[in-house]
Amino acid sequence: MxxxxxxxxxxxxxxxxxxxxxxxxxxxxxxxxxxxxxxxxxxxxxxxxxxxxxxxxxxxxxxxxxxxxxxxxxxxxxxxxxxxxxxxxxxxxxxxxxxxxxxxxxxxxxxxxxxxxxxxxxxxxxxxxHETLQLVDDSFQFEIIDALAKNNDLLNNYTSHLKQYKLAQKELDVLLKFKAEAIKEYDYNTFLLKELTEANLVDGELVSLEEEFETLNNIEEIRESLSHSTQLVGEEEIGILSLLTQLKSNFKKISAYANTYQSLFERIDSSFIELDDVFAEMEKLQEQLDADPERLEKVNSKLLLLNNLFKKHLVSSVSELILIRESLSEKVSETENLDDRIQKKEKELKVKNDVLNKLSKELHDNRIKAIPELATQLEDLLKDLGMPNAKFQVSLKFGEAFYSNGKDVLSFLFTANKGGQFNELKKAASGGELSRIMLAIKSILSKYxxxxxxxxxxxxxxxxxxxxxxxxxxxxxxxxxxxxxxxxxxxxxxxxxxxxxxxxxxxxxxxxxxxxxxxNHDERLVEIAQMLGGIEISSSAMAHAKQLLN
CATH class of the missing domain: 3.40.50.300 (P-loop containing nucleotide triphosphate hydrolases)
Structure with a gap:
């Protein structure tokens, strides 16, 4: 208020x-x-x-x-x-x-x-x-009936379930639309996934494959270089290791004379150890080096495959191809599982549909019971308001669709005259009659x-x-x-x-x-007397005003 x-x-x-x-x-x-x-x-x-x-x-x-x-x-x-x-x-x-x-x-x-x-x-x-448009509005007419039917809690329950139902329906529509689109892409995605799966992708393998290819493809040059290098380092009389041995021996004799000589000796000894290790590594590589035309062909084929996949998918690394493979796997899996998901969602929707139908029927039954009482109250009030022949014909049809307040389709008809034809309120009632009908309806609503x-x-x-x-x-x-x-x-x-x-x-x-x-009381008395008889207040107007106030 x-x-x-x-x-x-x-x-x-x-x-x-x-x-x-x-x-x-x-x-x-x-x-x-x-x-x-x-x-x-x-x-x-x-x-x-x-x-x-x-x-x-x-x-x-x-x-x-x-x-x-x-x-x-x-x-x-x-x-x-x-x-x-x-x-x-x-x-x-x-x-x-x-x-x-x-x-x-x-x-x-x-x-x-x-x-x-x-x-x-x-x-x-x-x-x-002049403001009676609300009367001819379906939602307001339902509000009147539901007030008498005491449907408030039931309507709140229905509204909550309708919201869930619409959400489930929307989710099902998305799944069906996705399925329609996914089916078109499924075969192509499956082909791409198979191609990437069969490529046996390993993150970081590109560098090692390129190195292996270069080694196998240039094996003679590498072998020759390693052979010559091991000779330079390991030959008995003039090899670098032999010469370093002599150099180390010379400085060992004088290393005790001064720190400078000792330091040089240690550096030469360190170089000897490092070179000896290099020599051992070169010998090992030389022993492992072996021409393998078949392996070279496999490595070359794998590199060609990777490069073709890079071009097809517009990427430049194996890790990106792996991500694409995982994405394709998810898409294919989603498509393959769609039918199960759709079936589950349809079952869920069926349950919600049954609940809404039950609630809609309860709303309908309550309204059917309330309609005669509404018509009686309205007609009684309108008799007092100078409309003794006013009659209402209210009918409900249980429809097919779920509306915001149930499944009912409402027909709210009226006639102001005895034997008159029933028609919609806006066509059957004048402005003054609509105003009195609205007053009667608001009066009834206020009780409920x-x-x-x-x-x-x-x-x-x-x-x-x-x-x-x-x-x-x-x-x-x-x-x-x-x-x-x-x-x-x-x-x-x-x-x-x-x-x-x-x-x-x-x-x-x-x-x-x-x-x-x-x-105040006296001022009010004067005001009502003036409303009765004009500015010049007569004794009869004042008496009438007192009578009305009392």
Whole structure:
């Protein structure tokens, strides 16, 4: 419920602050006093687009702020979903800057208009005689039936399972699409995988293969070079090792005479050891060296194969080919396992489908039971509202598809006249009749679910005194369950409110301003008497006003 409203620098309002109570509040005022301005300011809080022309003083910003008690509205999940701080006393503020820029805040957190509208829908329902499109909307008609059928928990359960079902269906569609595409590539991927598998790829083998190829391909030159080298080093009389032995012997004789000679001796000895090791290695290589034309052919073939694979797959290393092989293996494996995965997903979908069908049937059965009660309540209320022949024909057909609220297809038909043909609401009812139907429906809904604050904007226009009296009584009954406002010109309705506000204009310093005042008992008596008989209050009007208030 709205507990307070503050409007600054908006249209004809300079500064207005008002506190609201629970129950049934009346707002009256002469035509043109500014009731529409009040509604316009309130609509900005609910997310309506701002208009720069609505700023009273173009040099200052316009600020509209409202405080709502949301304790009983179960809105914490909405706050959490929109990353807002949840407060039982929620403050909504809208600012229009002189530049034309608009800003909105919920509990001091900046929000965009869509978030403001989302919250606004849960806080206030402004209803005028011309705003009855909601009545012909399927989702609203289901909301009415489900409220009487007490389907709330069942609907939440259905919605949760429907979400899971749609996700599973989406996953199955992806698998089927992937299979259709994978089948086209399967044979080619299998061929590529076989080719790479048969290549017996070993990470790092390219370097060793190239070295082996060069060795085998130049074996005679290598053999000749090794033979000559071993002769140079190992020949008995003039070989390098023989000469180093003599050199080492010469320096060994004088090494004891000075450190310099000792150092040279050690270096020569070290060179001898290193060269002797080199000589042994050369002999070993010479012994191992053996021409192998068959091996040379194999190495050459492997290198040619690798180079061809490099070109085909646009890579330059064996490690990259191995990665491609692993990727192809996964793709081929996925394709081969797709049927199993699809079968499992189809079974999962079948289970979810069965659960949804069961829940849909429960929703359907509950609705079927609730429809007669809904029709009876509506028709009884409409009799009191001057529509004695109003009849509803509500039928449900259990359909094939899963909708957001079950599988039902709803037909909500109406006739206002005895023996009249049933038709859709928008075709069968006039604007005034639709307005009274909406009042009856909101009255019924208020008994079964927590509704937002409702503001009836002159929905009593054009109705007789007795019918307006019934309308006021219905609004008063609704206020037992929710906060109700009525903007009205009819004294019978105005007298039924728990609190009464008057919108009026006044001239201050040659400027016309709109203001809102809460009336006390005596002021209220005068206001209702003026509504009955005009500005000049007669004794009969005053007596009638007292009678209405009592």
């Amino acid at each position: 709205i507990t307070s409203l503050s409007i600054k620098n908006y249209a004809l309002i300079d500064s207005l602050q008002v506190q609201f109570n629970q129950g049934f509040s009346i707002i009256t005022g002469e035509t043109g006093a500014g009731k529409s301005i009040l509604l316009g300011g309130l609509s900005l809080i609910l997310g309506k687009r701002a208009d720069l022309s609505s700023i009273k003083d173009a040099s200052k910003k316009c600020i509209i702020e409202a405080v709502f008690d949301v304790t009983n509205y179960h809105l914490k999940s909405l706050f959490d979903a929109n990353d807002l701080d949840y407060e039982p006393q929620t403050i909504v503020r809208r600012e229009i800057l002189p530049s034309g820029k608009s800003r909105a805040f919920i509990n001091d957190s900046p929000v965009n208009l869509s978030t403001l509208q989302l919250l606004g829908e849960q806080l206030i329902d402004i209803h005028s005689q 679910k927590q509704l937002p604050t409702i503001m009836f904007d002159e929905i009593d226009s054009g109705v007789s005194g007795e019918i307006s009296n019934k309308m006021g009584q219905i609004m008063l009954q609704m206020s037992q369950y929710m906060q109700v406002f009525a903007i009205t010109h009819i004294p019978q309705i105005a007298a039924k409110g728990h609190t009464h506000f008057k919108v009026f204009k006044e001239d201050v310093d040659n400027i016309t301003l709109t203001n809102l005042k809460k009336l």
